[in-house]
Amino acid sequence: SSTKSSATVSRNLNRFSTFVKSGGEAFVLGEVSGFVKDGDKLCVVLGPQGPEWQENPYPFQCSIEDPTKQTKFKGMKSYIAYKLVSSHTGQQVHRRYKHFDWLYGRLAEKFPVISVPHLPEKQATGRFEEDFISKRRKGLAWWMDHMCSHPVLAQCDAFQHFLTCPSTDEKAWKQGKRKAEKDEMVGANFFLTISVPTGPGASLDLQEVESQVDGFKAFTKKMDESALQLNHTANEFARKQVTGFKKEYQKVGHSFKCLSQAFELDQQAFSAGLNQAIAFTAEAYDAIGDLFADQPRQDLDPVMDLLALYQGHLANFPDIIHVQKGALTKVKESKRHVEEGKMELQKAEGIQERCNIISFATLAEINHFHKIRVRDFKSQMQHFLQQQILFFQKVTQKLEEALHKYDSV
Amino acid sequence: SSTKSSATVSRNLNRFSTFVKSGGEAFVLGEVSGFVKDGDKLCVVLGPQGPEWQENPYPFQCSIEDPTKQTKFKGMKSYIAYKLVSSHTGQQVHRRYKHFDWLYGRLAEKFPVISVPHLPEKQATGRFEEDFISKRRKGLAWWMDHMCSHPVLAQCDAFQHFLTCPSTDEKAWKQGKRKAEKDEMVGANFFLTISVPTGPGASLDLQEVESQVDGFKAFTKKMDESALQLNHTANEFARKQVTGFKKEYQKVGHSFKCLSQAFELDQQAFSAGLNQAIAFTAEAYDAIGDLFADQPRQDLDPVMDLLALYQGHLANFPDIIHVQKGALTKVKESKRHVEEGKMELQKAEGIQERCNIISFATLAEINHFHKIRVRDFKSQMQHFLQQQILFFQKVTQKLEEALHKYDSV
Numbered sequence: 087s088s089t090k091s092s093a094t095v096s097r098n099l100n101r102f103s104t105f106v107k108s109g110g111e112a113f114v115l116g117e118v119s120g121f122v123k124d125g126d127k128l129c130v131v132l133g134p135q136g137p138e139w140q141e142n143p144y145p146f147q148c149s150i151e152d153p154t155k156q157t158k159f160k161g162m163k164s165y166i167a168y169k170l171v172s173s174h175t176g177q178q179v180h181r182r183y184k185h186f187d188w189l190y191g192r193l194a195e196k197f198p199v200i201s202v203p204h205l206p207e208k209q210a211t212g213r214f215e216e217d218f219i220s221k222r223r224k225g226l227a228w229w230m231d232h233m234c235s236h237p238v239l240a241q242c243d244a245f246q247h248f249l250t251c252p253s254t255d256e257k258a259w260k261q262g263k264r265k266a267e268k269d270e271m272v273g274a275n276f277f278l279t280i281s282v283p284t285g286p287g288a289s290l291d292l293q294e295v296e297s298q299v300d301g302f303k304a305f306t307k308k309m310d311e312s313a314l315q316l317n318h319t320a321n322e323f324a325r326k327q328v329t330g331f332k333k334e335y336q337k338v339g340h341s342f343k344c345l346s347q348a349f350e351l352d353q354q355a356f357s358a359g360l361n362q363a364i365a366f367t368a369e370a371y372d373a374i375g376d377l378f379a380d381q382p383r384q385d386l387d388p389v390m391d392l393l394a395l396y397q398g399h400l401a402n403f404p405d406i407i408h409v410q411k412g413a414l415t416k417v418k419e420s421k422r423h424v425e426e427g428k429m430e431l432q433k434a435e436g437i438q439e440r441c442n443i444i445s446f447a448t449l450a451e452i453n454h455f456h457k458i459r460v461r462d463f464k465s466q467m468q469h470f471l472q473q474q475i476l477f478f479q480k481v482t483q484k485l486e487e488a489l490h491k492y493d494s495v
Numbered sequence: 496s497s498t499k500s501s502a503t504v505s506r507n508l509n510r511f512s513t514f515v516k517s518g519g520e521a522f523v524l525g526e527v528s529g530f531v532k533d534g535d536k537l538c539v540v541l542g543p544q545g546p547e548w549q550e551n552p553y554p555f556q557c558s559i560e561d562p563t564k565q566t567k568f569k570g571m572k573s574y575i576a577y578k579l580v581s582s583h584t585g586q587q588v589h590r591r592y593k594h595f596d597w598l599y600g601r602l603a604e605k606f607p608v609i610s611v612p613h614l615p616e617k618q619a620t621g622r623f624e625e626d627f628i629s630k631r632r633k634g635l636a637w638w639m640d641h642m643c644s645h646p647v648l649a650q651c652d653a654f655q656h657f658l659t660c661p662s663t664d665e666k667a668w669k670q671g672k673r674k675a676e677k678d679e680m681v682g683a684n685f686f687l688t689i690s691v692p693t694g695p696g697a698s699l700d701l702q703e704v705e706s707q708v709d710g711f712k713a714f715t716k717k718m719d720e721s722a723l724q725l726n727h728t729a730n731e732f733a734r735k736q737v738t739g740f741k742k743e744y745q746k747v748g749h750s751f752k753c754l755s756q757a758f759e760l761d762q763q764a765f766s767a768g769l770n771q772a773i774a775f776t777a778e779a780y781d782a783i784g785d786l787f788a789d790q791p792r793q794d795l796d797p798v799m800d801l802l803a804l805y806q807g808h809l810a811n812f813p814d815i816i817h818v819q820k821g822a823l824t825k826v827k828e829s830k831r832h833v834e835e836g837k838m839e840l841q842k843a844e845g846i847q848e849r850c851n852i853i854s855f856a857t858l859a860e861i862n863h864f865h866k867i868r869v870r871d872f873k874s875q876m877q878h879f880l881q882q883q884i885l886f887f888q889k890v891t892q893k894l895e896e897a898l899h900k901y902d903s904v
Contacts (some may be wrong), residue, residue, distance in 0.1 A: 135763055135765070301760070304760060305757070305760040305761055308756070308757040308760055309754075309757040309758070309760075311753070311757070312750070312753040312754045312756070312757040313754070313757075315750050315753055316750040316751070316753070316754055318750075319746050319747055319749070319750040320747075320750070322743070322746070323743055323746070323747055326739070326743050330735070330739060331740070334731070334732055334735050337728050337731070337732070338728055338729075338732055340728070341721070341724050341725040341727075341728040341729070342725070344720070344721040344724055344725070345718075345721045345722070345725055345872075347717070347721070348714070348717040348718040348720070348721040348722075349718070349872075351710070351713060351714040351717055351718075352714055352865055354544055354865060356544070356865075356866075356869060357865060357868075357869045360869050360872060360873050360876075363873075363876065364872070364876060367876060367880065456761055456763060456765075456766060457765075459766075460765060460766045460769050460904070463754075463758075463769060463773070464769050464772075464901055464904045467769075467772065467773060467776060467901060468898060468901045471776065471894050471897055471898040471901075472898065474894050475891055475894045475895060475898065478887045478890050478891040478894065479891060481887050482884055482887040482888060482891065485880050485883050485884045485887065486884060488880055489877060489880040489881065489884065492873055492876060492877045492880075495869070495873045
């Protein structure tokens with residue numbers, strides 16, 4: 087009967103489907119087995135909002151600072167190294183972009199239903215330009231913040247190796263690298279490491295899961311659209327401030343300057359104060375123009391950095407959802423097959439149990455996404471508004487300084 | 496010898512020259528005489544900045560409010576009447592634009608070396624539109640302020656008649672009008688009414704006067720250029736705020752709105768606060784867009800109104816300067832003729848004395864212009880900056896309100 091059932095619960099015909107590639111199909115069909123060490127166990131627990139990844143009992147942060155140019159091969163090759171300092175070990179290491187890139191590749195392969203944050207974009211030219219380096223550092227800092235915030239990603243071996251292996255110990259680095267690359271708990275096996283809530287009230291309703299995942303799919307689509315639009319608007323708004331707004335305020339400044347120069351042709355004592363005050367006003371408007379041009383770096387750029395990170399996440403979710411949907415389809419199929427007498431109940435129950443694991447993991451990941459999204463967008467909106475307020479206060483201050491010059495006219 | 500001299504001190508060949516038209520030439524050549532009543536005397540005195548019009552001993556102001564549509568000929572004809580209230584009499588009269596226009600014509604004819612402020616532009620169409628009426632009222636208020644500020648204009652009969660004659664007393668109005676139109680102390684005769692400082696130290700150095708007037712000519716040219724430029728910039732700045740700036744801020748608002756709508760698809764309790772806060776932020780940016788569009792009315796429009804008034808003055812001064820220069824030329828000519836024995840010294844002294852009167856009046860007018868210019872531009876720059884500050888404070892307040900919405904998220 088084992089032969090019979092494996093013939094009827096058909097394998098996915100598309101070898102390139104994420105469901106197949108991720109190992110999700112093999113896992114659901116019960117074709118995957120392996121020994122999972124206790125340390126590799128990943129727990130999904132039931133929180134107030136449903137399934138959640140078990141919190142990291144030792145939360146930490148890691149800063150990325152001081153990008154510095156380094157050379158090797160007697161100066162033949164240059165690269166930028168970033169200083170990483172982790173709060174849980176206090177350890178300081180130096181890593182290059184290519185190390186981040188290697189780590190990203192490992193994690194993306196290892197975790198089929200976890201959204202590994204994308205790295206800031208690669209760039210072929212201008213790698214050593216200050217603006218690019220500063221922008222990349224900020225992008226990597228956002229990436230790092232998300233890695234450390236994720237209970238599963240933050241605790242995984244490859245990441246810990248990356249954070250703690252001394253930069254000077256080439257041998258240890260290579261050892262850890264090899265170990266990560268030989269990690270067996272990858273893809274299909276990853277699902278084996280997930281332990282889910284058991285007992286009464288802990289089972290998931292299939293239809294409920296499906297509707298939640300469909301809801302999330304609609305959510306990501308709409309969020310992706312609005313993030314794209316906000317990104318475009320922020321970009322345009324920044325451009326307008328750097329060019330248009332700056333130009334307009336400085337034109338006003340220039341006109342006041344011309345007026346004060348005309349007035350200076352009248353050399354009478356009682357008009358000198360006015361001339362100076364208008365000249366000062368001209369300078370104030372010139373400075374306000376510069377403030378407008380400098381401002382996007384303070385408020386819009388961080389918003390766009392955050393949007394870039396989230397656009398990466400949103401690009402990850404279709405695959406994650408696909409894996410979960412594939413698993414659900416298998417369950418439905420197996421139920422039909424049981425009804426038709428083509429599959430043993432026990433086998434179908436196995437499929438449902440394993441699908442349950444994928445569902446738990448997926449819902450935990452969705453919940454995590456919402457939690458950090460609310461946290462990030464809250465703090466980013468606050469930061470944006472604070473910076474805008476500071477900006478308008480600076481403008482007001484400039485104008486008040488100018489106004490006071492007229493007191494003694 | 497009288498025949499001889501009138502043949503050699505040549506009359507200006509150009510009958511249309513302002514010097515001729517204004518009566519300046521006839522006056523300088525001593526061809527004008529008439530009896531001046533004490534009440535018609537206009538005194539130039541020596542102030543700290545040189546010649547000045549003697550101050551109005553009874554300074555007053557006049558407000559222009561409540562433009563209302565009125566009809567006559569049983570509703571066949573409509574017009575706008577403005578309520579004028581003068582502070583020195585407390586009297587209230589209603590006047591139409593055409594009354595202002597009549598008065599302007601009288602004054603421009605009467606005072607050759609006084610800059611009579613131009614009326615706000617005529618307009619053929621849209622006379623009854625609210626925006627036009629409000630703009631014209633403001634223009635007339637500026638005009639009135641300048642009339643009341645000018646010692647000579649403020650005290651002249653035609654203006655007083657205009658300010659005080661009851662609107663209902665048609666007969667009295669026509670009488671006063673006829674009297675003003677028959678006024679003999681106009682043009683050339685006007686110069687007879689001017690009394691200038693006498694005694695030692697009160698005579699003007701011809702070269703000094705010439706250099707002062709040349710300096711003022713250069714000043715008006717430069718001020719005219721810069722006023723034109725500032726007016727253009729203010730116009731553009733206003734247009735950019737009404738269209739560009741408004742649009743940019745409202746686009747940001749719209750993008751935030753889209754984001755909050757996307758986020759609302761996630762119905763979990765912990766994200767509702769964020770959604771509301773972002774939606775509120777969207778409204779704040781929309782409101783800021785409107786603030787930008789409304790602002791020019793508060794700060795740039797008054798600047799442009801003031802510039803329009805001064806551009807009128809600046810257009811008056813070439814003629815005033817021309818009269819003074821014509822008089823100076825006559826003096827130089829007469830001196831040469833005396834040296835050549837072609838003119839009697841006494842006659843030349845008479846020419847110089849009368850030129851002196853024109854110079855005193857011109858310098859008094861120039862001084863008055865500078866005084867009110869410094870007063871007006873000081874207060875207008877202060878008003879502009881105060882309104883700009885208020886604007887940016889309103890923007891800041893909107894943003895602060897938005898920021899506080901995140902406190903409880």
